[in-house]
Amino acid sequence: MTPPAGASPQHVFVGDVQGCADEFEELLARLRNRFGDEFVLHSVGDLVNRGPDNLRVLERMRELVEGGRGHHVLGNHELGLIAMLLGLREVGERDTLGDVLESAEAPDWLDWLRGRSVVERGELSGQAYVLVHASVHPDWSVADCEAVGARVHAQLAQADLDAVRRFLRQDPVEVEANSERDLLGRLVSCRGVNGAAWSSKKPAEPPDEPWHRAWRRRSHDYGVVYGHWATAGLHLAPGLRGLDTGCVHHGRGHDGFLTAWLPAMEGAPDGLAPFDVPAPVLWQIPARRRYYFY
Template sequence: MSTYLVGDLHGCYDELQLLLQQAQFDATQDELYFTGDLVARGDNSLECLRFAKSLGQRGHTVLGNHDLHLLSTALGIKKVKARDKVDAIFAAPDFSELMDWLRQQPLFIHHEKLNFTLVHAGISPDWDLSTAQQCAKEVEAVLQSDHYADLLKQMYDGNPDRWSPELTGIDRLRYIINVFTRMRFCYADHRLDFDCKVPLDQAPTELMAWYQCDNPLFQTENIIFGHWASLVDTPTPSNIYALDTGCAWGNRMTLLRWEDKRYFVQPSLNATTD
């Protein structure tokens, strides 16, 4: 049995299947982990959702910002964007089943036996591993409850931008969601920045990648994440694995086999430019 981890799909189902063929992935024996953002921008978001769900116990995904946004649009909280190309999901006979499955997925996966942690965007510079686990569970409990719509209605805000254990209510939940699904850059004092989306080497000097902050966890834990397509080909520390390589934006999809750290790459077949 092998363990595979793949970067953001963003609806690029055909590239995923070619990548799995290349790696000789066996759905009856191997396990596949997704970095989140299964949907939006590529042409086949419905197929990506169905495939991830079909893997059952051999498939694992964390939630990304586009996945949460899909749940929000499914409830009518936000309007569907034409560029997201998700109309087929809304027209699918298994639409409700897929949405229920999606909101049951975690924000954070820690695999103690294989020694890795999987998130979509990152981990707060102010958290240790146990705090990150607990914070994820707090949001997951709400998303999996009957009151999840209330949370989705209030998640679209960048504040608070700094962690405090004293945070409560929606401020606490929003900060947790933003860290796990939206974060890229931080200031030296650990405040989050959501305005800068440029490649790391083009960022203002006062900003740093979240994993460059002074948190011992970032030096000791193997952390796998997606979300940040403009990091493609940017070196990261040996224990930090950035797997979103921008397939939906004309670049490539990347798959990592964990046991031998071998990478498999599939170029984009059908790029979108917006």
């Protein structure tokens, strides 16, 4: 069914795809079937790695972005791919990025990826939100998130590739807090916080805690849509939409899905706002097979 002309397009937020192109294309086919071209897809990042078909996923996403119907923020795995394309990092035994690295278009993919944002700000039914791969600082306002994203983006997107190499080569553990390299780590890798400190590790016990628990205590007026934390699974809480349900991790102790959130575009019929709970419309595409065995 195609909605009548003039209606708002359906915004769709998809969790970590990680090279699971079959499931991603199944989602896109279902969306086309339901909405025609009247949808806008937002990816939380980690489109690539661990799964089998990275290039095909990137191509689908890029078509949407170039058609004005796609938004994609960088995840840690895109950053890893950028580092490999820049010759800064070896391909690890669990990396499956050969299809991109060996492509004749690899330099073009490097430029495209460097041009993506790390934070995107948007609005749903009048409520501001940010799209980010892993986390935002619990104290940040929506304007802070946007400003930090712009600072980090400027480092990644600069024309001088040696300057980009110098930026990425900095040790994220050693760098000064709130430097662009530290902020990049928080945006694409963080899971736990302890006051102002952050870590990519799952928080052990208090005062270590999930970043979003500290964020929620501030009663922010904006929403956060994120991914990155497959072992925590789907996370729906007021203001929060954590969408990584580990499609690529299917069979490693749980059933994997690709999850998409389709918020009500004109306010839900029961008066709920987009980031209230319960409310979400979720589409889940089951993983077709087990992808890796570590």
